[in-house]
Amino acid sequence: MFWVNASDFIKQLPDGYGTRVGDRGIQLSGGQKQRIGGQQTCPFPAIARAIIKNPRILLLDEATSALDSESESMVQEALEKAQLGRTTIIVAHRLSTIRNVDQIFVFKHGEIVEQGTHDELMLKKGVFYEMIEAQVVRQEKKEDDQESDGSEGSSPSDHRKASKISEKSGTSFVSSVGKMKIQEEDAQAKPASMSKVFYFNRDKWGYFILGLLGCIIFGIMTPLFALLYAQIIEVYSKPIDQMKSEVVFWCGAFIVIGLLHATGFFISANSLGRCGESLTKKLRFEAFRNILRQDVGFFDDIRHGTGKLCTRLATDAPNVRYVFTRLPSVISSAVTITGALIIGFIFGWQLALVLTAVVPLIIGSGYFEMRMQYGKKMRNIKLLEEAGKVASQAVEHIRTVHALNRQEKFHSMYCEYLKEPHRENMRQAHIYAGVFAFSQSLIFFMYALAFWIGTIFVNNKQMLPADVYRVFFAFMFCGQMVGNISSFIPDVIKARIAASLLFHLIEYPTEIDSLSEEGIMKKVSGHVLFRNVFFNYPTRSHAKVLRALNLEVKPGTTVALVGKSGCGKSTVMALLERFYNPRKGVIMVDGENIRNFNIRNLREQICIVSQEPTLFDCSIRENICYGLESKRPSYVEIVHAAKMANIHNFIVSLPAGYDTRVGDKGTQLSGGQKQRIAIARALIRNPPVLLLDEATSALDAESEKVVQDALEVAKQGRTCIVIAHRLSTVQK
Numbered sequence: 001m002f003w004v005n006a007s008d009f010i011k012q013l014p015d016g017y018g019t020r021v022g023d024r025g026i027q028l029s030g031g032q033k034q035r036i037g038g039q040q041t042c043p044f045p046a047i048a049r050a051i052i053k054n055p056r057i058l059l060l061d062e063a064t065s066a067l068d069s070e071s072e073s074m075v076q077e078a079l080e081k082a083q084l085g086r087t088t089i090i091v092a093h094r095l096s097t098i099r100n101v102d103q104i105f106v107f108k109h110g111e112i113v114e115q116g117t118h119d120e121l122m123l124k125k126g127v128f129y130e131m132i133e134a135q136v137v138r139q140e141k142k143e144d145d146q147e148s149d150g151s152e153g154s155s156p157s158d159h160r161k162a163s164k165i166s167e168k169s170g171t172s173f174v175s176s177v178g179k180m181k182i183q184e185e186d187a188q189a190k191p192a193s194m195s196k197v198f199y200f201n202r203d204k205w206g207y208f209i210l211g212l213l214g215c216i217i218f219g220i221m222t223p224l225f226a227l228l229y230a231q232i233i234e235v236y237s238k239p240i241d242q243m244k245s246e247v248v249f250w251c252g253a254f255i256v257i258g259l260l261h262a263t264g265f266f267i268s269a270n271s272l273g274r275c276g277e278s279l280t281k282k283l284r285f286e287a288f289r290n291i292l293r294q295d296v297g298f299f300d301d302i303r304h305g306t307g308k309l310c311t312r313l314a315t316d317a318p319n320v321r322y323v324f325t326r327l328p329s330v331i332s333s334a335v336t337i338t339g340a341l342i343i344g345f346i347f348g349w350q351l352a353l354v355l356t357a358v359v360p361l362i363i364g365s366g367y368f369e370m371r372m373q374y375g376k377k378m379r380n381i382k383l384l385e386e387a388g389k390v391a392s393q394a395v396e397h398i399r400t401v402h403a404l405n406r407q408e409k410f411h412s413m414y415c416e417y418l419k420e421p422h423r424e425n426m427r428q429a430h431i432y433a434g435v436f437a438f439s440q441s442l443i444f445f446m447y448a449l450a451f452w453i454g455t456i457f458v459n460n461k462q463m464l465p466a467d468v469y470r471v472f473f474a475f476m477f478c479g480q481m482v483g484n485i486s487s488f489i490p491d492v493i494k495a496r497i498a499a500s501l502l503f504h505l506i507e508y509p510t511e512i513d514s515l516s517e518e519g520i521m522k523k524v525s526g527h528v529l530f531r532n533v534f535f536n537y538p539t540r541s542h543a544k545v546l547r548a549l550n551l552e553v554k555p556g557t558t559v560a561l562v563g564k565s566g567c568g569k570s571t572v573m574a575l576l577e578r579f580y581n582p583r584k585g586v587i588m589v590d591g592e593n594i595r596n597f598n599i600r601n602l603r604e605q606i607c608i609v610s611q612e613p614t615l616f617d618c619s620i621r622e623n624i625c626y627g628l629e630s631k632r633p634s635y636v637e638i639v640h641a642a643k644m645a646n647i648h649n650f651i652v653s654l655p656a657g658y659d660t661r662v663g664d665k666g667t668q669l670s671g672g673q674k675q676r677i678a679i680a681r682a683l684i685r686n687p688p689v690l691l692l693d694e695a696t697s698a699l700d701a702e703s704e705k706v707v708q709d710a711l712e713v714a715k716q717g718r719t720c721i722v723i724a725h726r727l728s729t730v731q732k
Contacts, residue, residue, distance in 0.1 A: 214267030219335025276321030307392035319498035340478035387417035519598030526719030533585035613678035615666030641684035
């Protein structure tokens with residue numbers, strides 16, 4: 001860590017080297033991630049991770065692109081020492097970093113056009129020479145500017161602002177205290193009531209009532225069947241002639257019951273199934289909508305990792321539908337039990353009274369089983385979420401996992417999170433089996449009790465044998481239905497837990513509603529003012545990032561923010577985009593507090609090109625057009641933006657041109673190509689305020705010059721705030 005200039009800021013963190021960096025390194029700045037890495041479960045990667053392995057072959061793909069000038073020189077010197085005695089392959093856009101290498105291969109359009117040492121290629125005065133000359137000219141301009149104003153590409157006011165933002169304050173972390181608080185909040189989560197689920201799906205109450213009617217028809221057929229069953233036994237005890245005539249009638253009655261049974265089941269299953277699917281769809285829509293309306297601080301919270309949120313939408317939402325899909329059986333069982341009790345008390349209240357005493361035992365065992373299952377599920381779900389997060393990270397960063405040969409490590413981590421749920425399930429299996437067996441055996445104990453007590457009542461002339469059969473069969477089917485309810489308990493528990501988690505997500509409040517329709521709607525000129533702004537990230541309130549920041553940017557001017565990695569430069573942009581609200585002070589655009597603006601209107605007029613460009617899994621055309629809600633740009637406008645970003649020639653060289661899909665997160669493109677598409681996406685919007693966060697850091701010298709010139713043109717007539725480590729990019 002000392003070699004890569006990361007040891008100092010790591011030691012300043014409360015948890016030091018044990019600090020968790022967040023999902024995809026969200027708690028760190030770009031430069032900090034480049035120096036130490038950004039994977040929550042493995043706080044070693046990137047440059048330091050490569051050096052600590054002491055490999056025989058070292059691959060450096062723009063390894064210092066995200067570092068400030070001071071850090072870059074230190075890391076570059078360390079990397080040159082690390083290259084001694086090992087094979088090293090370097091991908092470089094900053095040609096000054098490869099001056100001392102043994103061999104240079106110059107690529108163009110996928111082919112090697114030149115090769116040799118630095119001096120040999122300079123003597124050839126070919127492609128490499130032209131690239132060097134382009135960078136030298138830019139460097140000389142930078143040095144001239146430094147001599148003329150005595151600064152490193154930034155104004156005195158920039159230095160004053162930067163001095164107020166310390167390296168320590170810019171670091172980001174989640175302390176052990178914060179983790180304890182989050183765990184306590186998780187433990188306090190309450191299960192959702194079924195009435196809340198029904199009310200949430202109130203627009204389908206028509207289907208729900210129709211389904212209840214079907215359940216009643218379906219459920220009442222079972223007690224009627226018990227009566228017919230007892231009656232048919234009595235018929236078989238009659239003379240043959242009488243039996244034949246009555247059997248035809250009772251067989252017809254069985255057919256009618258079968259038809260009514262099928263009709264009731266169809267109505268209930270169809271109607272309540274519709275309710276269940278509607279509920280799943282609505283929960284997914286509302287949960288995802290509330291995720292999208294959250295401020296960025298919501299995603300800083302470790303409870304809201306990518307894996308957990310995806311699990312909510314993909315798995316938990318369908319589980320809630322069990323409330324409706326299992327409802328026909330539950331309601332019909334309740335109707336059957338009610339009907340059985342009525343029949344029992346009509347034909348033999350003495351026997352029915354005795355057998356009724358057994359029913360609470362069956363219901364009680366089922367309730368105990370449900371409580372036991374619920375507690376187990378709540379304990380296991382947290383560990384299963386962690387296992388899902390590990391799997392999600394491994395798949396998402398599969399290239400890094402393969403490069404580091406850490407497949408077994410992630411597999412063991414995944415298995416470790418599954419061990420406790422497995423052990424818990426194994427322990428509970430014996431108890432669950434015993435409780436379930438007891439609840440099922442009670443039914444047969446009830447049968448034995450019914451025949452024994454029934455015999456006594458028949459001997460005492462208190463009941464007829466046929467009435468004993470009627471009461472017995474009614475309670476027999478009643479007992480079966482009560483037993484069946486126990487089998488639905490796991491699904492009911494899944495539904496309650498899933499509903500609790502989803503309602504927590506749907507009702508989660510947000511300080512900044514990204515979908516709000518309220519606020520001022522107006523075109524801005526780009527006058528930006530930060531007045532006495534204090535800020536710390538929500539998940540780490542004790543780490544002050546900005547302290548009494550005062551910054552004014554006049555309309556149509558360009559301001560550069562420079563400083564070490566992690567000093568708070570990107571935070572300024574995040575506040576202007578209103579990803580967060582300042583803890584104190586005010587941020588104004590055109591004299592109006594940005595809190596008063598309609599959030600969508602504000603962000604439509606502020607465009608950011610970040611250090612790490614994000615592309616979506618769709619075509620290049622669609623990626624460039626993203627964010628344009630008011631109109632659909634013409635092909636000419638798209639091409640114009642692409643040409644300004646120096647990406648048009650590459651796009652048209654592809655077989656599908658602008659319709660080429662870029663893959664998940666732009667995996668089909670190189671870093672420079674992704675960055676230029678992101679720049680084109682910014683330019684096509686023509687925003688009054690343009691934010692550039694190391695926008696050209698991933699480009700080669702030739703492309704950087706063209707794109708930088710295009711950005712210089714794009715800056716004209718609009719307010720521009722630039723974050724730069726390469727100070728040559730802010731010399732103007």
